[in-house]
Amino acid sequence: MKIDKKIIKELTDCLEEFNLTELEYTEKDTKIKVSKNNVSINNQSIPIQNKSTIDDNPKATTSINSGIEITSPIIGTAYHAPEPGAKKFIEVGKKIKKGDTIMIVEAMKTMNHVPSTSDGIVKQILVSDGQPVEFGQVLVVLE
Incomplete structure (x- = not known):
């Protein structure tokens, strides 16, 4: 052959x-x-499309040093709100509880709610609204 x-x-x-x-x-x-060879998500840099669009918060672009990381359970497109123009699920500085929806990841026309894995205060939101995400990619960091 x-x-x-x-x-x-x-x-x-x-x-x-x-x-x-x-x-x-x-x-x-x-x-x-x-x-492609897959590399552990912990060793990859987090792609940030436009630093000023992530909640308009310059702190959101700092590197991940500590905190509770919430990762994407699937490959898809991340959305910050249940529909365009609606109130966002979370914002930097907001206190959330375990089980609260932090964002939606759409995969194959199915909207999958991503729950918080623990209580905390939102320290960073690492993906933009409408950004494609990979399985295991860090979406949010909590304090």
Whole structure:
């Protein structure tokens, strides 16, 4: 069997261009799967699209040093409110209780409420409204 390196190169370029972690291509009886090496989320830098848009709070862009981290349970798109224009679930400085919804992660047209894993005060919100998130990505840090 001869492997077409051109197809693999194109698929690898698509991974980078669309910021994907895995891509699968099937044509007749040929199946090619390309994926990036996954690194523990604790060792990755947190992508911040626009520092001024995260709750308009400059403290929200500081690095994570301590606190309780709440992570995304699934891959999807994070939303800060139940619908556009509605009041946000949480804000920096707000006191929350275990089980309170901190945000919604949409995956395959399903809105998944992300609950707080403990009581605390919101120290940082690390994702923008409408930002794609990965499984295990830190969404919020509590004091």
